[in-house]
Amino acid sequence: MYPRLVCNIEKIKNNITTILDLSKQKNINISAVVKGMSAWPDVVEVIVKSGVTSVADSRLLNLKKISHIPAEKLLLRIPMISELNDVVKFADISLNSEMETINLLDTICKNEKLKHGIMLMIDVGDRREGILPKDISKYIGAIKNLKNIYVAGVGMNITCYGAVLPSKENLSILVKCAQEMESALGYKLRYISGGNSSSYMYMLNGNLPEKINHLRLGEVLLQGRETEFGRIVSGLDNDTFFLQAEVIELKVKSSLPEGRQGIDGFGNKPSFEDKGLRKRAIVAIGRQDINMNTYSPFDSGIEVLGASSDHMILDVTDSKQKISVGSIIDFHINYEGLLSLSTSEYVHKVILREEDL
Numbered sequence: 001m002y003p004r005l006v007c008n009i010e011k012i013k014n015n016i017t018t019i020l021d022l023s024k025q026k027n028i029n030i031s032a033v034v035k036g037m038s039a040w041p042d043v044v045e046v047i048v049k050s051g052v053t054s055v056a057d058s059r060l061l062n063l064k065k066i067s068h069i070p071a072e073k074l075l076l077r078i079p080m081i082s083e084l085n086d087v088v089k090f091a092d093i094s095l096n097s098e099m100e101t102i103n104l105l106d107t108i109c110k111n112e113k114l115k116h117g118i119m120l121m122i123d124v125g126d127r128r129e130g131i132l133p134k135d136i137s138k139y140i141g142a143i144k145n146l147k148n149i150y151v152a153g154v155g156m157n158i159t160c161y162g163a164v165l166p167s168k169e170n171l172s173i174l175v176k177c178a179q180e181m182e183s184a185l186g187y188k189l190r191y192i193s194g195g196n197s198s199s200y201m202y203m204l205n206g207n208l209p210e211k212i213n214h215l216r217l218g219e220v221l222l223q224g225r226e227t228e229f230g231r232i233v234s235g236l237d238n239d240t241f242f243l244q245a246e247v248i249e250l251k252v253k254s255s256l257p258e259g260r261q262g263i264d265g266f267g268n269k270p271s272f273e274d275k276g277l278r279k280r281a282i283v284a285i286g287r288q289d290i291n292m293n294t295y296s297p298f299d300s301g302i303e304v305l306g307a308s309s310d311h312m313i314l315d316v317t318d319s320k321q322k323i324s325v326g327s328i329i330d331f332h333i334n335y336e337g338l339l340s341l342s343t344s345e346y347v348h349k350v351i352l353r354e355e356d357l
C-alpha cells in the first residue's frame with residue numbers, strides 16, 4: 001500500500017552501533033531522541049536491542065506508544081500541567097524549568113508513591129526553554145525540599161530557536177551550573193547534558209568539557225546528520241528512511257497554466273516557466289503529509305513542480321525510468337520530511353529488512 005515511509009533498519013543499526021561505540025570511548029551517555037519518526041515502535045525496539053538504554057521524545061503520546069519497550073524514558077518538552085498524571089507514568093525523567101510544575105509533579109508522586117527525576121534546563125543563550133544561570137540557587141533551594149522528586153540532571157538546549165551553536169563558553173556555563181547544583185544538592189547528577197545533534201562533533205573531536213557526560217541525539221542518529229554545520233557524518237548513513245508514492249496520472253501537458261490566474265490553494269501566486277509540452281506525473285501524496293522542499297526524487301531526471309494537499313506534480317520528461325500509471329517513485333527525505341511523514345496517518349510505515357534487500 002502506498003504512499004509509504006520506508007525504514008532501512010540495517011542502516012539505523014549501523015548508525016546506532018557507530019554512535020554507541022564512539023560515545024563509550026568518550027564516556028558520554030546517549031539518549032536516543034525518537035520524535036523525528038514519531039517514536040515508531042518497531043524501529044525504537046531495534047534501537048533498544050542495539051544497545052541504547054535511554055530513549056527520549058518531546059511528546060508524551062509518543063512515550064506512551066513505546067511504554068512496553070524496556071528503556072529509560074525522557075520527556076524532552078517541558079510538561080504541561082494538564083498532563084502531569086501521565087508524565088510520572090510514562091517518563092522516568094522529564095525536562096523542567098518551572099517551579100509550579102515541579103511542585104505539582106512532587107505532589108502527584110507523593111500520592112502515587114512514585115519517584116520522578118527531573119532534568120533542570122538552563123538557557124545558555126538559545127532563548128528557548130530553561131532557567132537563567134543566575135537563578136539556580138533559588139530553584140535548587142526549592143527543589144531540595146521536595147521529597148518525591150530528585151534532580152537526575154541538568155541540561156542545555158541550543159541550535160533550535162536562536163540557532164546558537166555550541167561553544168566553549170556555553171558548554172562551560174553548563175559545567176559551572178552543574179557544579180553549583182551538585183554542591184547545593186549534596187549529590188552527583190546522573191546526567192550533565194550538553195545538547196543535541198549540534199554537539200555531536202564536540203563529542204567526536206573530544207572537545208566536550210570533561211564534566212559533560214550526556215547528549216540527547218535525534219537527527220544524527222536517525223539520519224546521520226550533525227546539525228552544527230549540517231553535514232553528514234562520515235561512517236553514518238543518511239538514507240535510513242525514504243518515501244515511496246504511486247503515480248495516479250501521467251499526461252503530456254503544457255508547462256503553462258491556461259486561464260485567468262488568482263492565488264493557489266495555499267495563498268501564493270505561483271509563476272511558471274514556459275518549457276513547452278512536458279510529460280507530467282501526479283503522485284498520490286500531498287502537503288497534508290509532507291511539506292515542499294523536504295524531499296527530492298532519487299531519479300535526478302525527475303523534477304518536483306509542486307504540490308497541493310493531496311497531489312504532487314512531477315515533470316518526468318527527462319526520467320530514464322519507464323514510468324506509467326501505477327509506477328512507484330522513490331524520494332529522499334530530510335528530517336522535517338521524516339517528521340511529517342511519520343506523523344501522517346495516511347502514510348503506511350514499512351520496515352525494510354535485510355532479507356528484502
Ligand SMILES: *Cc1c(COP(=O)(O)O)cnc(C)c1O
Nearest residue numbers: 033076157196197216217218219
Ligand atoms: C529535539 C530535541 C533534541 C534532539 O535534537 P536533534 O537535533 O534531533 O538531535 C534534544 N533535546 C531536546 C530538548 C529536544 O527537544
